Amino acid sequence: MTYETLEIERKGAVATIWMNRPDVFNAFNERLIADLGAACRALDADATARIVVLAGRGRHFSAGADLNWMQRASGYGEAENLADARSFAGMLQALSGMSKPTIARVQGAALGGGTGLAAACDMVVASDDAQFSTSEVRFGIIPAVISPYVLRAIGPRHALRYFQTGEKFRADQARAIGLVSEVVSRDELDAGVAALVEPLLAGGPLAQQAAKQLIAAVCGRPIDAAVAEETATRIARQRATGEAKEGIAAFLQKRPPAWQG
Structure with a gap:
């Protein structure tokens, strides 16, 4: 598929979605939101x-909402x-709900909804000059649609500060509060992403999907008999899969599993 505001780059099993509006710092409008949602759904269905x-062309990852779009929305x-x-929420849900690992490659500004995009990914590699913010209150609005993803990443205590102050925070601060996984220099961004890709490719794809589902099912619940039964059921079901049998056999036979071939 082709998209008006995106480029899709394929290198083997890795697909990169490039937001391609560098003239407006990859700020998003109705078209970018629709394109991103469609691209996430298409790639989620692509077993290869x-x-x-998720990356942004140019100097910045995403400056958040396009001012012309905001003016129209007002x-x-x-x-x-x-x-x-709802369109924006559906796009973020499509990104966050992907059945495979997702990595945000962040440089420069990731403001407002740009912070939301990063938080909706499983992992974030950020350049040391990256800046984040939930700046919506400075426009008299709130970070409502991005809030589930940012809260999942940084927790309510940090959200109470940044949702209300709208202040910018650096990549090292973002890592300290849980939003960012790794911080590298800008010229090492691709190497930083590659360093996460390598171990991800070593894992079984169905197991990774099940691991994401496990986190969603267990997170926030009390550790009680119901959770114990839930986890026992999930591992029993996973052990019976062909992928698990192949992974254990490959380990015992000291060879790479089939999914690494």
């Missing part, structure tokens, strides 16, 4: 794509605003 990287009625917000 093992890992998805004139919307409640019904139009709800439809617009």
Whole structure:
């Protein structure tokens, strides 16, 4: 598929979604939101794509909402605003809900919704000059649609600060509070992503999908008999898969598993 605002780059089992609006720092509007949602759904259905990287062309990852889009939205009625917000929420859900590992490659600004995009990915590799913010309050609005993903990453205590101050925070601060996985220099961004890709390709794709589902099923629940039964059921089901049998056989036979071939 081709997209008006994106480029899809394939290198073996790794698919990179490049946001391609560098003239506006990859700020998103209705078209970019629709393209990103469609690309996530297409790549999720593509068994040849093992890992998805989200990146931005130019100096910045994403400056958040396009000002022209925001201006149009300010004139919307409640019904139009709800439809617009649902489109954005659906795109983030498609990104976060992908059945395969996702990595955000972040340089420069990742502001507002740009922080939301990074948080919706499983992992974030950021350049040491990257800056993040949930700046919506400075425009008289709130980071509502991105909040589930940012909260999952940084927790409510840090969210209470940054959702209310709207202040920018650096990559090293973002790593300290859980939003960023690795911080590298800008010229080492691709190497930093590759360093995560290598161990990800060593894992079984179905096991990785099951691991993501496991986290969603268990996170936040009390450790009680119901959770114990849930986890026992999940590992029993996983052990019975062909992928698990192949992985254990490969280990015992001291050879790479089939998915690494």
